[in-house]
Every structure is written in C-alpha cells, then in structure tokens.
Amino acid sequence: PAEHYLNGGIRTGYNGRTNIEGLYSCGETAATGAHGANRLASNSLMEGLVYGWKIYQDIEKRLKSKTVKEERQVLSTVDSTVMGSAGTLDDKKAPGGTKLDILTLISSLRNMMSREVGILRDSSGLEEARDFVQFHIGNENLYNRTDKDILEFANMLTVANLIIKSASIREESRGTHMRFDFPGKDDKNWKKHIILKKDKVDFKKVD
Known part of the structure; x- marks a missing residue:
C-alpha cells in the first residue's frame, strides 16, 4: 500500500508520453496531473482506461508515420540493449x-x-x-x-x-x-x- 501513498508517478503528457522516447505510462504508474493529493483508487482506474486509449491512438499515429526501415532500426536497437544488459x-x-x-x-x-x-x-x-x-x-x-x-x-x-x-x-x-x-x-x-x-x-x- 505504501506505493499508493506516493500519489505521484512517472510524469507524462496528456498523450501518455514520458521524456523517454517510446516509453508511455498510465494508471497507477503515471502522474498526469488529472488528480490531486486525495486521488482515489477509482480515479486511477479511470485514468488507466482513458489514457490507455489515448496512448493507443498516439502509438498508432506515430507508427503510420514511420517507414519499415525505421521500425527495423528501432527493434534492432532494443534487441542490442536487452542482450547487452545480461549480467556477467x-x-x-x-x-x-x-x-x-x-x-x-x-x-x-x-x-x-x-x-x-x-x-x-x-x-x-x-x-x-x-x-x-x-x-x-x-x-x-x-x-x-x-x-x-x-x-x-x-x-x-x-x-x-x-x-x-x-x-x-x-x-x-x-x-x-x-x-x-x-x-x-x-x-x-x-x-x-x-x-x-x-x-x-x-x-x-x-x-
């Protein structure tokens, strides 16, 4: 329960974007500014639904503007990062x-x-x-x-x-x-x- 008392989260815009390219956040993990210090659990559920939909729309829009070559470059970078983080x-x-x-x-x-x-x-x-x-x-x-x-x-x-x-x-x-x-x-x-x-x-x- 202590995490809920943070009443904050990852800072996002109203499209769910964070300051890290390609990373989105919504619901309990996000700090959208839509609710204040007495945020209720039902509000976080509503945020998850509303901002989840807004994130989907934003991702769909951005994917349509990218070429196949660009997408492959992104996937290659992600794969390299994941493989490089494996512990020794x-x-x-x-x-x-x-x-x-x-x-x-x-x-x-x-x-x-x-x-x-x-x-x-x-x-x-x-x-x-x-x-x-x-x-x-x-x-x-x-x-x-x-x-x-x-x-x-x-x-x-x-x-x-x-x-x-x-x-x-x-x-x-x-x-x-x-x-x-x-x-x-x-x-x-x-x-x-x-x-x-x-x-x-x-x-x-x-x-």
Whole structure:
C-alpha cells in the first residue's frame, strides 16, 4: 500500500508520453496531473482506461508515420540493449560469494515502507527508511541480472527511494501525506508538485 501513498508517478503528457522516447505510462504508474493529493483508487482506474486509449491512438499515429526501415532500426536497437544488459555475475551472489536472501530483503523492504512511509510519517521514520534503502541500493550485485526476484527488489528500492525523498522534502500535510512533525497544510510554500529526476529536484506550481 505504501506505493499508493506516493500519489505521484512517472510524469507524462496528456498523450501518455514520458521524456523517454517510446516509453508511455498510465494508471497507477503515471502522474498526469488529472488528480490531486486525495486521488482515489477509482480515479486511477479511470485514468488507466482513458489514457490507455489515448496512448493507443498516439502509438498508432506515430507508427503510420514511420517507414519499415525505421521500425527495423528501432527493434534492432532494443534487441542490442536487452542482450547487452545480461549480467556477467552469477545471480543471487552477494559480496564475498554468499547467497543473497532476496525474498527476505523484499519482505523487509515492504515492512519498512508500510511501517515508516505509510500515510502517517515523520522525519525520524523517513530517515530510518532512507538509511535502509540507501544501504541496499548501493549494492552493485543487484544490477545487470536476469533473476526476476533480484530485478524486482532493485526496482522496489528505486521506487521506495523516490517516495522517501519526496515525503522528506514536503514539510507539510496534504491529502494522504500526513506528517506528524508538520501537521498543517501550507499552501504558501507547498502548493506545488515535486519532480525528481536522478539527483535533481524541481517543482511545478499548482494554480
């Protein structure tokens, strides 16, 4: 449930496009701006239907404008990227050659996020969750792998890191983001979206 409390997602336009060519997003994964801090589950379902259709229309339009040669070049690039990302290390190996108990780590991350980064948050809990995520996200053995569980854990760490960072930055309570240490809503300073891209933090004001 902690992922839902992010109330955000991948930033898109109204056609579902992201800033990565060929990557679209809709529904729970997207931040379209159509709903605010109290977004309900039924709204995300509606977004999935509406923006799913808009994405289909956009892809169909773009495909019609491309030649067969261009499409083959794109597919060739995708194939090369996928093949090049195959890991050279043995899956589920940690530093020193010991086995990664990946399912235990996944369970620990889920418990940590639900306990410290749920609807009710404060700086001490967010710091504890951040330390846990930062410790594991720096493990190079989680990347360039083919094992599903390890890849899932690495992706979970990425999303968790974004949630924790956003919740730590927003020093107020708004919608389903409740900070014990900042219990009031602060429209003067925080009536805006937080946009994270790698280590860069941007803001977009809400009218």
